[in-house]
Amino acid sequence: MPRTIAVLGGTGPEGFGLALRWVRAGETVIIGSRDASRARETAAKIQTAVGSNARVSGDENRAACAAADILVLTIPFEGHCALLKQIKSAIRAGSIVIDTTVPLAASVGGRATRTLGIWEGSAAQQAAEIVPQGVSTVAAFHNTSADILNGDAPIDCDVVVCSDDAEASKTVRALAAKIPGVRAIDGGKLENARIVEQITALLIGLNIRHKGHAGIRITGLPPQAYR
Amino acid sequence: MPRTIAVLGGTGPEGFGLALRWVRAGETVIIGSRDASRARETAAKIQTAVGSNARVSGDENRAACAAADILVLTIPFEGHCALLKQIKSAIRAGSIVIDTTVPLAASVGGRATRTLGIWEGSAAQQAAEIVPQGVSTVAAFHNTSADILNGDAPIDCDVVVCSDDAEASKTVRALAAKIPGVRAIDGGKLENARIVEQITALLIGLNIRHKGHAGIRITGLPPQAYR
Numbered sequence: 001m002p003r004t005i006a007v008l009g010g011t012g013p014e015g016f017g018l019a020l021r022w023v024r025a026g027e028t029v030i031i032g033s034r035d036a037s038r039a040r041e042t043a044a045k046i047q048t049a050v051g052s053n054a055r056v057s058g059d060e061n062r063a064a065c066a067a068a069d070i071l072v073l074t075i076p077f078e079g080h081c082a083l084l085k086q087i088k089s090a091i092r093a094g095s096i097v098i099d100t101t102v103p104l105a106a107s108v109g110g111r112a113t114r115t116l117g118i119w120e121g122s123a124a125q126q127a128a129e130i131v132p133q134g135v136s137t138v139a140a141f142h143n144t145s146a147d148i149l150n151g152d153a154p155i156d157c158d159v160v161v162c163s164d165d166a167e168a169s170k171t172v173r174a175l176a177a178k179i180p181g182v183r184a185i186d187g188g189k190l191e192n193a194r195i196v197e198q199i200t201a202l203l204i205g206l207n208i209r210h211k212g213h214a215g216i217r218i219t220g221l222p223p224q225a226y227r
Numbered sequence: 228m229p230r231t232i233a234v235l236g237g238t239g240p241e242g243f244g245l246a247l248r249w250v251r252a253g254e255t256v257i258i259g260s261r262d263a264s265r266a267r268e269t270a271a272k273i274q275t276a277v278g279s280n281a282r283v284s285g286d287e288n289r290a291a292c293a294a295a296d297i298l299v300l301t302i303p304f305e306g307h308c309a310l311l312k313q314i315k316s317a318i319r320a321g322s323i324v325i326d327t328t329v330p331l332a333a334s335v336g337g338r339a340t341r342t343l344g345i346w347e348g349s350a351a352q353q354a355a356e357i358v359p360q361g362v363s364t365v366a367a368f369h370n371t372s373a374d375i376l377n378g379d380a381p382i383d384c385d386v387v388v389c390s391d392d393a394e395a396s397k398t399v400r401a402l403a404a405k406i407p408g409v410r411a412i413d414g415g416k417l418e419n420a421r422i423v424e425q426i427t428a429l430l431i432g433l434n435i436r437h438k439g440h441a442g443i444r445i446t447g448l449p450p451q452a453y454r
Contacts, residue, residue, distance in 0.1 A: 113419070145447060156446040160429070188432050192340070195429040202387070202422040205415050206445060210452035217444040218433060219383040220372060225437035 017149025244376025384442025
């Protein structure tokens with residue numbers, strides 16, 4: 001049976017973009033949303049964009065979660081904890097939770113160029129505290145521009161992947177590498193997610209200042225680091 | 228009269244590398260150290276490497292500071308506050324202080340892959356609180372590998388420059404661009420230094436994990452952003 005990826009919050013721009021890219025790469029994706037009909041609309045849009053071979057559907061977040069092996073959180077930070085608590089009992093044992101969340105101060109009415117301090121260190125570590133035992137949390141895809149993901153061009157950005165589960169990290173790096181242009185880099189432990197999350201706030205500031213769609217590339221590592 | 232750059236802590240690897248690159252580019256540099264004779268030894272090394280046209284000398288930190296317009300802090304975080312307090316009254320009005328300091332947890336016996344929380348937000352903001360009025364603080368050169376700076380190869384790394392003084396930021400960006408390979412990017416306000424500082428801890432982790440000399444490139448910005 002092929003694996004199924006549920007993109008929770010997949011009606012938003014980052015989730016839509018990741019889902020689009022993975023469906024194009026032949027993955028099976030369920031768009032998750034609070035509203036099942038909006039999720040189905042988004043899935044239909046991806047179907048139209050990718051063509052008849054596309055394996056994509058839409059459902060309510062909890063139902064999407066129950067039908068998938070890989071869950072991708074692409075919701076704003078203000079909904080992060082609440083969504084995790086809501087889906088927690090629906091997460092299958094052995095699943096991987098990919099957390100793309102950045103704790104922007106915009107979540108509490110502040111600026112998108114600043115971050116909030118998280119008690120656990122990062123949004124991803126907060127997620128890891130909430131998910132059931134036997135479910136691995138992997139932090140990734142914080143720095144990829146939603147606008148670029150939504151288009152057809154390759155992504156000029158590396159994805160730094162952080163997790164305490166080396167196998168889960170490897171799976172997510174392989175998934176990242178399916179997006180044209182992306183190089184996936186093993187960023188080590190989940191605790192390092194705090195830095196990768198904050199880079200997004202810096203990139204948002206650069207986008208505002210310089211009117212671009214900033215990403216990052218890590219230079220100076222041997223070729224095997226980008227696998 | 229040409230400007231003079233004092234590289235305080237210039238006997239260490241990062242300071243040595245920056246000084247070497249700037250002397251090569253024709254700048255006038257004073258190596259600063261706690262120990263004037265060590266500073267002079269380092270200056271002699273640079274003289275030998277660059278040749279007879281090199282304008283480089285060495286002196287004790289406070290004396291180096293009093294003879295310069297641009298001060299570059301390249302000392303470990305554990306000496307950051309103490310050095311600033313020591314040199315404070317020797318800093319000329321109108322000077323620019325370039326802070327390259329990263330508050331690594333290694334400063335208090337922890338890991339170089341982790342950072343300390345700074346009350347002001349970043350080492351650079353801590354510096355800005357200490358320097359006299361009329362002296363501008365600019366955060367830059369956190370992410371450039373000392374090992375690569377010490378060699379002859381171009382630097383495959385962008386320098387994100389943060390300051391509340393737009394003119395000082397421009398001066399420092401021009402200085403960064405004198406190092407072959409470096410692109411300088413206006414990173415906005417000094418408060419953004421907290422993210423740029425932390426990126427270094429991530430890069431150190433990547434270096435340990437993947438055995439490299441990691442740097443970063445910012446992608447996706449229009450050409451004028453890199454000036």
